[in-house]
Structure formats: structure tokens, C-alpha cells
Amino acid sequence: MATILIVDDEQVLVQGMELQLSEAGHECFSAHTLTRAREILTELDPELALIDIHLPDGSGMDLIRSIRAEDRRFPIVVVTAFGSIPNAVSAMREGANDYIVKPVDLDALNLIVEHNLETQHLRGRVELYERLRREEADDDRIVGKSKVFTEAMEMVRSVADPPGAGSATTMAAVLITGETGTGKDLLARHVHNIGPLAAQPFVDVDCAALPRELIESELFGHERGAFTDAKNSKRGLLEIAAGGTIFLNEIGELPVELQARLLSLLEGKSFRRVGGTRRIEMNVRIIAATNSDLQERVAAKTFRRDLFYRLNVFHIHLPPLRERGQDTLLLVEHFVGRLCRKYCRPPAVLSEEAQALLTKYPWPGNVRELVHVIERAALLHEDGLIGTEHLGMAPTHAPVSIFGTTLPELERRLIRETMEHTEGNVSEAARILGISRDSLRHRLAGMDKT
Numbered sequence: 001m002a003t004i005l006i007v008d009d010e011q012v013l014v015q016g017m018e019l020q021l022s023e024a025g026h027e028c029f030s031a032h033t034l035t036r037a038r039e040i041l042t043e044l045d046p047e048l049a050l051i052d053i054h055l056p057d058g059s060g061m062d063l064i065r066s067i068r069a070e071d072r073r074f075p076i077v078v079v080t081a082f083g084s085i086p087n088a089v090s091a092m093r094e095g096a097n098d099y100i101v102k103p104v105d106l107d108a109l110n111l112i113v114e115h116n117l118e119t120q121h122l123r124g125r126v127e128l129y130e131r132l133r134r135e136e137a138d139d140d141r142i143v144g145k146s147k148v149f150t151e152a153m154e155m156v157r158s159v160a161d162p163p164g165a166g167s168a169t170t171m172a173a174v175l176i177t178g179e180t181g182t183g184k185d186l187l188a189r190h191v192h193n194i195g196p197l198a199a200q201p202f203v204d205v206d207c208a209a210l211p212r213e214l215i216e217s218e219l220f221g222h223e224r225g226a227f228t229d230a231k232n233s234k235r236g237l238l239e240i241a242a243g244g245t246i247f248l249n250e251i252g253e254l255p256v257e258l259q260a261r262l263l264s265l266l267e268g269k270s271f272r273r274v275g276g277t278r279r280i281e282m283n284v285r286i287i288a289a290t291n292s293d294l295q296e297r298v299a300a301k302t303f304r305r306d307l308f309y310r311l312n313v314f315h316i317h318l319p320p321l322r323e324r325g326q327d328t329l330l331l332v333e334h335f336v337g338r339l340c341r342k343y344c345r346p347p348a349v350l351s352e353e354a355q356a357l358l359t360k361y362p363w364p365g366n367v368r369e370l371v372h373v374i375e376r377a378a379l380l381h382e383d384g385l386i387g388t389e390h391l392g393m394a395p396t397h398a399p400v401s402i403f404g405t406t407l408p409e410l411e412r413r414l415i416r417e418t419m420e421h422t423e424g425n426v427s428e429a430a431r432i433l434g435i436s437r438d439s440l441r442h443r444l445a446g447m448d449k450t
Helices: 010-022 034-043 060-069 082-093 106-139 147-160 184-193 215-218 258-266 294-299 305-311 327-340 352-360 364-378 407-421 427-433 437-449
Strands: 003-007 026-030 048-052 076-081 098-102 172-176 201-206 246-248 269-270 279-282 284-288 313-317
Touching: 003 010, 003 034, 010 026, 034 060, 048 060, 048 106, 060 076, 060 082, 060 284, 076 082, 076 106, 082 098, 098 106, 098 284, 147 184, 147 313, 172 184, 184 201, 184 246, 184 284, 215 258, 258 269, 258 305, 294 305, 305 407, 327 364, 352 364, 364 427, 407 427, 407 437, 427 437
Parallel strands: 003 026, 003 048, 048 076, 076 098, 172 284, 172 313, 201 246, 246 284
Antiparallel strands: 269 279
């Protein structure tokens, strides 16, 4: 049901339109003069208006102009005599959406009204989508002012749009490193979004999550009959990302046998589908990320040295949250606003005690861990003030000294704390840590041996 305003001085016509539209479930308000129409519009926000151009005390054209000048966007249908169609066209230039000719066919009136209401509904959905998309982009913006973070962002600006880059294939590979939870995937998308490929596809591939036996087919595609279950040909993610960026997250987990194919792709700029003979030209930019020390993996012969050099053309290192100083509170403010909007919660601020606790904590899970803590607080607070009781963190949490502690020791500590937090749930712990279940099980097995 919609609220409809009818402005016309022909009372019999108005009564007929009211009856027809009321039977269709709409609520109608009518005015026979321009003055009365203006009075109604001060109290009513209709979802559609039917307006005659010729009124006893003025022109409906003036009413249309004033409605649009007030930025009122409901659809306007002009009611006009057959000989006045040029006036209706002029009215549409002033902001009317449609017109109907007198004598009014009441069945046609229903169709015109429903069409304009549906169009307005779709327009509203598009506007909502665009607003949510803008908010999402704002939510995912890069936040930080610390020196180490600023240095990383300076490198991002350099590699996002390097001089002389004209297409995806002319843009050098980027390798992003950093601990789990530092935001490597967000940074990769940022590199894509601020460069010349922003309007092209961005395809995210988690090398640790894809099953070992399927990853080659997922990346390169396959031809029909290439293997037992290959009933049809399939494009790989490299083809889907054509013209844009493919992001190889957790590149350190890529099986050694596939590293050779990736190296061949980077050097030859072409590839074949699994089971295929036709070469397909590569047309993507490659961004890779890892929380592993690839040089250590090269020394251990689990990662190809030549591939490492190919990927490491531009290297961006994301610092852990514990090294970013007051960035923690900037991120907290950002996430509080974002998550309160997401869950339709009232805006909130943090108490001084909560701020102190968050800045002292070492955040072994980095930004990802911080998000989970703030998400809980955004859901629990009631009066717009987030206190320590909403954070789910013991006040006795003291900063853990990392000096003199090796990276493997820190990793083991993080895994132990996460497993305790999830009460031994490997799948949930892997999700929080941002790695695959197999990778976590492998690390746990290694910890059991030490």
C-alpha cells in the first residue's frame, strides 16, 4: 500500500481515481487547488503524486518545481489533456517522472502507478546498496599513524601505481609479509583499489585453505576429461581475474610441485589448463602474502629460491600491532564505530580503564584479535560506555615481554593461548589465527615434539 496525493480540479475524475487506487490498496489524499496541495504537503510525505498542470489558482508546474527544490524524491505523474502533451514533456524536464493523458483510462492508471512505485522501490534499493558499499569501503579503510605503519604505507603508494605501468601484465609482483592477523589481505585489496586496476577483478586465493589435490585445477583451470571428475571444462582463478589482480594469500603453503608452475607463469606470462594443450596468455597482477619467513623456507628447501626472488620484487612488511603504539586506540575507535553500526547498537566510547588495558596488552593475535574483543564489547555495552567488563579480558593481563623471545616461541605462545581460548576447538582456533586446519595441526604436532 502506498500514500498517494491527487491534485486535480475535476472532482469526478478525482473521485474515480481515488476509488480505483483505493481498491488496489492505496491510501489517497486529494486537492482541487494549488493552495490546498501545498497545505497537504506540509503535513504529508506521499509515496507518489498525480498532478494536473492546469489548476484554478496556478500551474501544477510550479508545484513540481517546489517539490523538487525541497529535494523530495517521490514519483510525480503529470495528468494532462491529449493536446497538452508538450506541457507534460516540459514538466518531466522539471522533475516529473511520467504522465497520463485525459480522459484517464483507470486500468492504465493502475499500471502507471505500480510501475512508478516499483521503480522508486528499486531506486531506493540501489541507493541503499551504494550507501552500504561506501560504508563498507570506509569500514575497510587503512587506519594508522605510527612511524612503522606510515613507512609501510609509503611503500604501498609506490607499488600501487608504478611509473610506466599500463596493464596488469606490466605490473611487478608484490610480496606482503607480517604476522598472522596484521591485515595482509586488507592491504592487498588496498593496493589493488588505489591503482589503475581498481575497476578490474580482485580474486582472493587462500593457498592454505584449498585442498592440495584441487589447488592446481582451481588456479589454472582444467579441460574436460583431465581427471576422473572433470565432466566439463572449467576456467581457473587466473582466467577469472583477467585484467585485474590475483591475491595468493599464505603463499608459503603452496605445494612445492605447484611452485614450479607459478614460476613458469611469472616468467612466460602464459599457462595451460590442467589436461590442456592451448596456451592462455596471463593478464593478471600477482600479489602474494605470507606470515612465514620465506627465506627460512628456502633454506629448508620447502620453497623455491627462484620463485621467492620473482615474488619479492616489491616487499611490504606489515608491523605487528604491539609495535604500532597509539595506533591501537585509533583502531579501537574505528572498530567501535563500525561494529556498533553493523549490529545497530548505540554509539559508544571507551572508559579510561578500558583504554589503558587495551594499550598495555601485547595483542599476540594482532588486529584480528583486537576486532574480536571490540565486537564483543559493541554487543554488550548498554549505555554508550565500554568498560573493562565488556572486553572479556582479565584486568591482570599484563604486557608480555617479547625481548629475548624468538619468533617461533611467540608463535607457540599464540597457538597455545588461542587453543585455550577455543577450549581445544582446532577449526575455531584456525579461523581466529587465519590459517588452515591442516597448517594448525602441523604446528601443533611440531609443538608436541619440542
